[in-house]
Every structure is written in C-alpha cells, then in structure tokens.
Amino acid sequence: VTALEVTIANRLDELPRVVALVDELARSCRLAAPVVADLQVALDEVLANLIRHAYHDDRVHQIRVRLTADARRVQVEVEDDGQPFDPRTAPAPDRGSSLAARRPGGVGLHFVRALMSDVQYTSAGSRNRLVLTRNLTDQREAAPRGDR
Amino acid sequence: VEIVEGSTDQVTILQARGRVDSTTAPRLGERLQAALGPGGRVVLDLRDVEYMSSAGFRVLLLAGKQADTAGGRLVLAGVVGKVHQLFDLGGFLDLFVVASSRDEAVTLARGDAAR
Numbered sequence: 001v002t003a004l005e006v007t008i009a010n011r012l013d014e015l016p017r018v019v020a021l022v023d024e025l026a027r028s029c030r031l032a033a034p035v036v037a038d039l040q041v042a043l044d045e046v047l048a049n050l051i052r053h054a055y056h057d058d059r060v061h062q063i064r065v066r067l068t069a070d071a072r073r074v075q076v077e078v079e080d081d082g083q084p085f086d087p088r089t090a091p092a093p094d095r096g097s098s099l100a101a102r103r104p105g106g107v108g109l110h111f112v113r114a115l116m117s118d119v120q121y122t123s124a125g126s127r128n129r130l131v132l133t134r135n136l137t138d139q140r141e142a143a144p145r146g147d148r
Numbered sequence: 149v150e151i152v153e154g155s156t157d158q159v160t161i162l163q164a165r166g167r168v169d170s171t172t173a174p175r176l177g178e179r180l181q182a183a184l185g186p187g188g189r190v191v192l193d194l195r196d197v198e199y200m201s202s203a204g205f206r207v208l209l210l211a212g213k214q215a216d217t218a219g220g221r222l223v224l225a226g227v228v229g230k231v232h233q234l235f236d237l238g239g240f241l242d243l244f245v246v247a248s249s250r251d252e253a254v255t256l257a258r259g260d261a262a263r
Contacts, residue, residue, distance in 0.1 A: 012170055012171070013171075015169070015170055015171050016171055019167070019169070019171070033198065033230075034229075034230055036198075037198055037199035037230045038199075038230075040167065040169065040198075040199055040201075041169075041199050041200075041201045041234070044169040044170050044201040044203065045201055045202060047170075048170040048201075048203065093238065093239070095239040097239075097242050097243070098243070099209065099212045099213055099216060099243045099244075100213060100216065102209060102243055104202060104205055104206040104209050107202045107205060107238045108201065108202035108203075110237065110238065111201070111202060111234065111237060111238065114237045115237075
C-alpha cells in the first residue's frame with residue numbers, strides 16, 4: 001500500500017499542492033490517465049467547495065488530504081473542521097437545456113458522485129471526514145502487483 | 149492549462165492543453181472573454197485537455213452566454229475521451245455547438261461571415 005499525505009490551508013491557491021500529490025501517487029503506482037483525471041476532478045470539486053463554503057470566519061483552517069492506493073483501489077480521505085456538509089445529500093444539478101437558462105451550480109458534486117466508486121462522509125465533534133474510493137476496475141487501470 | 153492561439157478565416161482558434169480546474173480555469177475564461185468580443189468567432193479545441201472540473205464548465209457557460217448576447221459564436225472541437233465523459237455527465241453536450249473535427253468547427257464558427 002502506498003500512502004501520501006498533505007495538509008493545506010483553506011485557500012484556493014493551496015490546491016496545486018494537492019494536484020502535485022495526486023501526480024506523485026500516480027507516478028509511484030503507475031495509475032492510468034483516466035484514473036488520475038477522475039481523482040483530480042473529484043479533489044478539485046471537493047476542496048474548492050469546502051474552501052468556498054465551509055468557513056465563516058477569517059481564521060486559517062487546515063485541511064488534511066490523505067491518499068492511499070493498492071492494486072485494487074485508490075482511497076482519498078479529506079479531513080476538515082469546516083461547517084459540516086455531506087456531499088452525498090447535494091441536490092442534482094440543474095440540467096436545463098438552454099445556455100441562457102443553465103446555472104452551473106451542483107455539477108461539481110455530481111461529478112464526484114459519478115466518477116468515484118464510493119463516497120462516505122462522517123462528522124463528529126468539529127471534525128468532518130470524507131472518504132472517496134475509486135476502484136481500479138481492469139488490468140489497464142490497476143497498479144502492477146508488488147509496485148510501491 | 150496552456151492555451152495556444154491562432155486564427156484562420158476570421159475565426160480565432162484557441163487550442164487548450166493540459167488541465168482545467170479551479171486554479172487554471174480563470175486563465176481560460178480570460179482568453180475566451182477576450183476572443184469573444186462583439187461578433188467574435190471562436191473555436192475552442194479541447195483535444196489535448198486531460199480533464200475539466202466544474203470550474204472549467206463554469207467559464208465555458210459564461211463564454212457561451214457572452215457569444216449569444218454579443219453576436220459572436222463559440223464552437224467546441226476535440227470533445228473526446230475523458231472530457232467528453234465529463235460533458236456528458238454534466239449534461240453540457242446539448243448546450244454547446246460541438247463539432248466533430250477542427251475543420252468542421254471552423255466552418256460552423258465562420259457561418260454566414262464567409263458567404
């Protein structure tokens with residue numbers, strides 16, 4: 001099992017550090033490009049949403065991102081102390097079919113639910129923990145056996 | 149994201165490459181906004197984009213609306229692979245003019261201007 005971790009502040013300009021962490025995992029586990037894309041999109045959605053909406057003071061808050069991978073799946077844990085929000089309960093996005101009427105809200109968390117194999121969320125005390133799982137479904141996606 | 153700009157037959161071609169996410173989407177938005185001035189005709193080629201998060205779709209929606217209100221035209225090309233999957237998941241395929249090739253995109257963007 002490969003595990004990598006980073007702690008970022010609740011600012012959007014910290015997100016490239018998480019992008020780099022996913023790339024590092026991808027390199028060391030030889031993850032296929034579509035898997036890397038799914039992980040990057042899901043983390044961008046979750047973290048941007050968290051940073052934009054979960055904090056209601058001017059203090060610096062820490063968000064811990066931990067990635068673990070084995071031959072069968074990649075798991076992403078996000079721990080924060082923001083206002084609890086279960087992404088599984090987010091409403092489905094507006095799917096209005098005209099450009100003028102279409103509002104972009106809600107699409108991000110829809111991407112998370114669609115791209116990830118499983119989404120778990122718990123909130124206890126002042127800590128929230130989100131666990132995303134991306135199964136590696138076939139030979140091309142799976143990390144080579146014994147790879148670290 | 150890297151954006152290479154060219155033009156042909158009065159159409160601006162923006163070739164995007166790499167990743168479109170919360171960090172990079174504003175850059176793409178600025179380029180689209182500048183190219184879609186009054187009557188601006190733009191082809192955005194996404195063939196070399198690895199992925200686009202909702203931040204990218206947000207700037208595409210704004211650019212599409214800008215084109216509609218300012219008499220311009222935005223045509224997408226290279227909507228393939230992972231990017232196509234994301235367009236499909238988000239219900240965005242019907243909201244944009246999506247061409248199946250760069251040449252077709254230029255023809256569609258040029259529209260009446262060429263006749």
